[in-house]
Amino acid sequence: MTDTATNAANAANALRGDAGRPPLLLVDGASKSFPGVKALSEVHLELRHGEVLALVGENGAGKSTLMKLLSGIYTPDAGEFFVNGQKLDIQGPKHAQELGISIIHQEFNLMSDLTVAQNIYIGREPRTGGFFLSERELNRRTAALFDRLGLALDPREPVAELTVARQQMVEIAKALSYNAKVLIMDEPTAALNDAEVATLFDLIRRFTTPETGVIYISHRMDELKQISDRITVLRDGRYIDTVETAPTPVSEVIALMVGREIVGETRPAPVETAPEVVLGVSGLSTKRLLKDVSFEVHKGEILGFAGLMGAGRTEVARAIVGADPKDAGTITLHGREVSIGNPADAAKHRIGYLSEDRKKLGVLLERDVQENVVLSSLADYVTGGFVKSKAIEATAKDYVSRLSIKTPSVRQLVRNLSGGNQQKVVIAKWLAKDCEVLIFDEPTRGIDVGAKDEIYALLNALAAQGKAIIMISSELPEVLRMSHRIAVMCEGRLTAILSNEEATQENIMEFATQFSAEGTVAQ
């Protein structure tokens, strides 16, 4: 099914579509180059009426670029677009919206100083007299929209105060509010946990009518089965194949993506961890949320942190490294109490924190790859105040190849990397620094299956070297696969620490919802 014959057949059928009706959306021979990078070459894509088409591919395969062509952000070097057989000449983002194409971008595009409602209806705000805003009507409309979508968000809350996951829900609500024909979702679930994902899928199903269609981009293979009808695979900017989801095993999709076999998920051989406690946290509380959080991380251990959105996992991490003020509690290293007032203190004690918010708190978008890679460890590359640029370049190149970071050079600006590759750069930054305690907050966000395996291998290697690792993740399978023990949080409290053998998705969920029902999603 994966041979070129099928390919050709698909392409030939494309314009005609099913049952003689032209497809909802057809991309024909789209190409796009950036300086030094051929992001897309002659890509075909066909979205049928009423279907959810998954678009998969490794980091940097060209998925986001293709979607940006469709949403009018980039102009293609070559290629044509058709909606219902009608050729499109997309002028810009606004024009794309008017043509019925709505998109949720991989990176957030929110105005953080505006409220939720103001964000959703930006450019379409209800007015009186053409010029005056009707704030009441705006909030009413937003509330109605949330009602319809089953989301529990406050229309009047400033977006700056939302967590990443809630911001994602705002993006989703915004895209759905356009009543588009074609809805594009670029990794909408990267920041969501299972419950939110379920709600999102519910929304998607309700959205897809015989007149509409969804293009769904994700690196979470398990989701594809649940939501998509067909799957289109890109590799290195080229169209590879489109398969029906139901009959195709996941391993085959992955093979199409990466061009090789990937070993499936296994639960970790629960390695013997040394009894030596490296990091001790006791009685940690913050004004906003945390109540009396205590736990220990051992030498060579990966401690997973599970919990619902807003449970406080990120806040624990931030409080440990001094990014947020602590109200009470002590941090010990090898049994000795340490005082950490800011992340620089933490770094001095060789505690590193990889943030969940890549764009805002992770990368230096306007600087190049090598500068980002050595940002935390720069002091190691300095003699007498002077930086050793050769050594820096060598290190950066090393990580580019170890993590398969797709970039034309270590001097490429990080802004020009694909989302997943940016994430790899952030990971490299912490791998490059010799930390004793590493806190990884959603480390595999937006990373493709193949690269995930590489990162898991690296984490295991770090643990084997004797480092103490905290891994916060909203993907339960990932937590189960990687952690020696799993800490579960709910509403700012630690509700359980389970060993890997006793942990199951079910009992984790039970501890994660100990105090209340679900968050953003109103059932």
Added chain:
Amino acid sequence: MTTTQTRPTAAPEKPSIAGRMRGRLQQFLAFASLIIIFLFFCFANDRFLTWSNFTGILLAATVTGLLALGTTFVIITGGIDLSIGTGMTLSAVMTGVFLTYWGLPLWVGVIGGILVGALIGAINGFNVAILGIPPFIATLAMMLVAAGLSLVISGTAPIYFKGTPGFGEIATGSIIPGIRFPNGVLILIVMAIVAAVLLGKTILGRYTFSIGSNEEATALSGVNVKKWKIIIYTVAGVFTGLAGVVLASRLSSAQPALGMGYELEAIAAVVIGGTSLQGGKGSIIGTVIGALIMAVLTNGLRIMSIPQEWQSVAVGCVILLAVYLDILRRRES
């Protein structure tokens, strides 16, 4: 609105009132800085709290205040406008040309002067939005051009409004019967209300915040960012033009060499009022308070006959203190 149970952290109703209260309180506290300074001078010198000095302070705040109002919009978009000082001068000079050389009727001349300000703003907007020149450079260039043109057009000499008797009334006359309340201050109050409505209640204000908050995202949402930027700079220009008219009226003349330095004072008022130079955040009431803080401070130090060389030291320190207190307060909340 939803009938289902929600978690306590996401109660949609609550923060709206609490949030508003907090907003009020914040303004109240920024206001508090002003009150403290005001009270200090009241006790320090008994000449300070007289009706004449009080209206004098307000009148002193008028020109900078008007400039600051307009530039608040620009700053909230994340831009800056250095041309307001000399742009004001050019507007004043052109008002002089309209009224004195061309002999146009009073209101035509005044509106003409304001339109000159608007034109300056529109050109700034064009240079920033269409040509993509950084606001600092675009408006710095305009600052120099306007300064030069003011001298060229006026022949490097003041233009006097002798032939237009009513003109002086615009700033210093008093249309409120009974009390001596300068019209200039009334203009400031009215324009502050206009600016507050524009910023808070209209689509222009919404896009001002939106552009300052995330220009790219605003553009991606289909808002014509370039168009709105030009409009916003033009609005700022209208305030500049009006400031020029008021200044000319106060001085009964258009002084072509004046203006340089006013932009810094106006921008300072805006920033002291809590508007962020990073864009996305700001308020008109803050700007008014900022302008008043500056005016009260200057006046109070003069009334106390503090030696002039110490006055600027004192103003510097108080600005630092006022802003620092504001920061402390925000950290608390």
Added chain:
Amino acid sequence: MTTTQTRPTAAPEKPSIAGRMRGRLQQFLAFASLIIIFLFFCFANDRFLTWSNFTGILLAATVTGLLALGTTFVIITGGIDLSIGTGMTLSAVMTGVFLTYWGLPLWVGVIGGILVGALIGAINGFNVAILGIPPFIATLAMMLVAAGLSLVISGTAPIYFKGTPGFGEIATGSIIPGIRFPNGVLILIVMAIVAAVLLGKTILGRYTFSIGSNEEATALSGVNVKKWKIIIYTVAGVFTGLAGVVLASRLSSAQPALGMGYELEAIAAVVIGGTSLQGGKGSIIGTVIGALIMAVLTNGLRIMSIPQEWQSVAVGCVILLAVYLDILRRRES
């Protein structure tokens, strides 16, 4: 280090050379603006291209140039320094105090003057980094305080360096034997090289860019952002202090009323040189070119006896044009 096969897509070697070439070219083109202006004046007036006028232009660029070099660091962090103009004056005045009132040896006095600049910078850094005051406000306050203190300390009178004969040589003497090449220009050249090395080759430079690019991310990466900000503002202060010494040397006196307005000129030079006020981007060579563009422009217009009022119009237009061409060029590439 790993033995696993890597994917073919990552070809890290190639563009590093191409990238460097492009960087060079970009600078060359910014340089081109300068060359065009320079050539224009060469043809427009035959008095322009003389050795004496050439060194005159360079010397005229020295004070602003030094200020601009220091402030480049601050601007790359995303900050701004308005205190450099009057801070320079205070450094000059204190140099006068050290040398004339206290009778300290020449080099001690000079270093003292530079340290005063550094102290001003350090206070700015403290106010920005530790107290969290926005750079615009913190340095505006310092601008006022320094202006006032210069007058207070000097007793509102110039301080003359009569007792220290060698002092005048610092700026206008010539240690290169044979040719008349003012020491002040040498100082500018040496300091430009120092600044370029600091920015390009040291950890300070790295963190300057990192902070300007994303301060929060830099802090979360374990960099002590507060400490580095203080250091960066202090470095800028060193340049301010040095500018004060050179200024005083040129005028053989510390003029306490001077300085206001120099900051805008210096910042303009930085921004014309391609450094972004948003932070994260900038170069020393750009700043030098920016300062030279300003100096050449002013000198050329004066040589041509363009009337003063038209000079500022011309400077404004040329700045706009130069920056616009720069933008066009970048869009091309």
Added chain:
Amino acid sequence: LTGCSSSGSTDGGSDDAASGDKPYIALVSKGFQHQFWQAVKAGAEQAAEEFDVDITFEGPDTEADVDQQIQQLQTALDKEPDAIGLAALDSQAVDPLLQQAQDAGIPVIAFDSGVDSDIPVTTATTDNLAAAGEAAKQMAELIGNEGKIAMVVHDQTSITGIERRDGFVDWMDENAPNIEIVDIQYGGGDQLESTDLAKAIIAANPDLKGIYGSNEGSAIGVVNAVQELGLEGKLTVVGFDSGQAQIDAITNGVMAGAITQNPVGIGYETVKAAVAAINGEKLPKVIDTGFFWYDKSNIDSDEIQAVIYE
């Protein structure tokens, strides 16, 4: 810090003034940062001491700041002084406030340059047009009544700048047909800017014979330019005002000579006249404080030493 050091008396300040034990005279000048104004202030303080009155002395930052001066005058009026001394930047702009002073019965003494109004009871002033004419006359003599000269003027809009330019130019036009003024440029009285400005003028006109600087900062700028270019003795420099640098330049021959006003006298006469006005005495319409040409030959004379300041 709360004391009032500008006051000529020991326990000055407006409170005392208000309480009425000593007459209070508010002086609003055109500036305060420059030496010239400090000398005026010194003269005023001397008179204050002598006549036992309180004074305050303030002025705007630059001579372009008409608005700032109006505010200072307004504040001075609000302090209800017994008399006001005013060096107006723009007569017409201050007119409404002068009216207000008159209505309140506060006598106004104009100083430095005249106020174009009937309200001031007297004016203690220099005739700038005549003073500049004298500078022109000296320049013409020094260069032998022919050749090219240039002017560095401190301001193109303020009255003193205009009068010291026009007085000079007019004299040349009328009396020296063989002297050509090739360039007039403005340096804001900023020494550094005036230096670079003068250098550019010299570069553009290699056959220049003389340069005139219209106030202290301008004149020093010209002197610096001549020194930096090593043209001492080759160019005739004529200055205005005094101050240490000009006195030195004249003594060592870089500058041929300069016009000085009598700033201390202006300050002194202003306060003296104010006291007289408070006491209801009659005053002449103009108190001419005079101006003097000084050069190497007479700089040490008592007459000159009395009017120049360091």
